[in-house]
Amino acid sequence: MTARQRRDVHSLPGTWPPLLRAYALAIGVMAELPPEDPRSLAYQAAVHGTDAIGKADGYLNECQHSSWYFIPWHRWYLYYFERMVRAVLREIPEVPADVADEWALPYWNYGKPGGETLRPEFAAPELWDGRPNPLHNETRNAGVNELTVVVAPQVRVPLPGVLDRPFSAPQTSIPTFGGPATGWNHGDEPSPQVAGGLEGTPHNGIHQYVGGDMMDFARAGFDPVFWLHHCNIDRYWEVRGHATDPLGWDGVAFGFRDADGSAQQVTADGCVDTVGQLEYAYDDVTRPEAATEGLRIREGRLEVFAEIAEFEIPPEVVGQSDGLRLDGAPIGTDVPLGRVSRLFAAARAGGTVPRHVYLMVNDIRWDADPGRDYGVYLQERTSSADDSRLAGVISFFGTRRGVDDHELSYSFDITDIVRALRETGDWDPDRVPLTFRPLDGSPVDQPTAPVQVGSVSVVYQ
Numbered sequence: 446m447t448a449r450q451r452r453d454v455h456s457l458p459g460t461w462p463p464l465l466r467a468y469a470l471a472i473g474v475m476a477e478l479p480p481e482d483p484r485s486l487a488y489q490a491a492v493h494g495t496d497a498i499g500k501a502d503g504y505l506n507e508c509q510h511s512s513w514y515f516i517p518w519h520r521w522y523l524y525y526f527e528r529m530v531r532a533v534l535r536e537i538p539e540v541p542a543d544v545a546d547e548w549a550l551p552y553w554n555y556g557k558p559g560g561e562t563l564r565p566e567f568a569a570p571e572l573w574d575g576r577p578n579p580l581h582n583e584t585r586n587a588g589v590n591e592l593t594v595v596v597a598p599q600v601r602v603p604l605p606g607v608l609d610r611p612f613s614a615p616q617t618s619i620p621t622f623g624g625p626a627t628g629w630n631h632g633d634e635p636s637p638q639v640a641g642g643l644e645g646t647p648h649n650g651i652h653q654y655v656g657g658d659m660m661d662f663a664r665a666g667f668d669p670v671f672w673l674h675h676c677n678i679d680r681y682w683e684v685r686g687h688a689t690d691p692l693g694w695d696g697v698a699f700g701f702r703d704a705d706g707s708a709q710q711v712t713a714d715g716c717v718d719t720v721g722q723l724e725y726a727y728d729d730v731t732r733p734e735a736a737t738e739g740l741r742i743r744e745g746r747l748e749v750f751a752e753i754a755e756f757e758i759p760p761e762v763v764g765q766s767d768g769l770r771l772d773g774a775p776i777g778t779d780v781p782l783g784r785v786s787r788l789f790a791a792a793r794a795g796g797t798v799p800r801h802v803y804l805m806v807n808d809i810r811w812d813a814d815p816g817r818d819y820g821v822y823l824q825e826r827t828s829s830a831d832d833s834r835l836a837g838v839i840s841f842f843g844t845r846r847g848v849d850d851h852e853l854s855y856s857f858d859i860t861d862i863v864r865a866l867r868e869t870g871d872w873d874p875d876r877v878p879l880t881f882r883p884l885d886g887s888p889v890d891q892p893t894a895p896v897q898v899g900s901v902s903v904v905y906q
């Protein structure tokens with residue numbers, strides 16, 4: 446068996462290419478199967494999340510977030526979903542046998558010019574022959590199905606440096622590629638819940654952009670574009686490479702149902718080789734390009750963070766802001782800075798200058814979908830937005846609506862921004878001015894529900 450190709454959906458030629466015809470027909474069948482059938486769309490969505498059962502049962506309500514398991518768990522999730530689709534396709538007479546056997550998920554590369562909207566086949570209400578289109582989802586944000594609103598440039602690709610950050614870290618304040626080292630984590634285990642770098646951007650940002658079902662853990666799998674979105678997230682693990690994959694993360698096993706209903710138990714180390722272990726490959730794993738001039742400036746300033754030993758020097762919070770409320774308008778806040786502790790200095794032979802500076806946005810909560818992402822800028826509110834000072838983006842998929850005790854935090858590496866400010870004499874050692882700005886990529890006429898941010902802190906390491 447050679448590896449199946451996972452291809453860029455926007456690169457498929459023509460209108461309704463065979464791969465998308467097959468996908469639409471399969472989703473149509475899966476949407477009609479009873480929810481207890483593992484091949485049904487309802488079952489597949491419930492594997493991610495469901496309100497119908499209380500706790501996870503080993504197969505349902507299992508999605509892993511704010512954790513180093515976010516990336517491998519979703520890889521396995523896509524792998525079994527793909528097997529369900531092929532099993533269903535083999536029973537649809539109008540699908541040629543070779544199309545069914547070779548079918549692999551395409552990915553949605555919103556980071557590539559031309560990919561900033563849905564592929565039109567996902568937005569069309571009807572199939573090529575006038576039947577209702579199963580790939581269409583009417584819960585999406587206004588403008589998404591009309592292809593008139595594009596993904597904000599700041600959320601199209603991972604933030605500068607994220608692909609080169611450590612996959613994981615023991616301390617939640619250290620920004621990572623894949624998420625903090627945790628146990629099983631459905632996103633509602635004890636706080637804090639800190640998203641990994643890839644989970645934040647573009648992952649959470651794209652959930653926010655599409656909206657509707659895509660904003661809800663228990664509904665996301667019902668949108669057929671969810672699977673193409675996660676396929677692109679999965680692809681970024683291959684773009685990064687596997688040289689620094691974590692050790693010791695095989696202690697937690699995850700259950701999945703295969704297409705024949707059989708129970709499978711898998712671990713993170715069983716899915717690191719897409720060709721050898723899972724029989725698929727991506728047609729393109731080149732590094733993405735930043736989509737704005739300011740982000741390109743940030744890329745140019747980065748140094749690779751390769752010193753894993755630095756984990757042994759504990760990070761330290763040196764300043765924390767008050768809480769703030771975001772309501773759709775730009776809002777400024779200050780983080781007053783204190784001094785590092787004696788312990789901090791002792792751990793670095795008396796030095797008090799940090800090697801790394803991180804910005805944490807803590808305890809984000811909302812009751813209704815805020816409808817947009819916010820950029821967090823190291824700038825005064827009166828300045829015009831400059832992406833070379835964009836610390837990161839906060840999006841709100843990781844908190845679940847209607848559940849009070851859920852919060853989400855983000856950690857961003859701002860070392861290069863702080864250094865650049867020092868060099869130009871613009872760094873104030875007593876306070877860090879910040880501005881939260883709503884990003885484009887959301888319909889302006891949609892009312893914006895408020896977001897509560899617990900605090901913002903500056904961390905030295």
Ligand SMILES: [Cu+2]
Nearest residue numbers: 648652665675
């Ligand atoms: Cu997701």
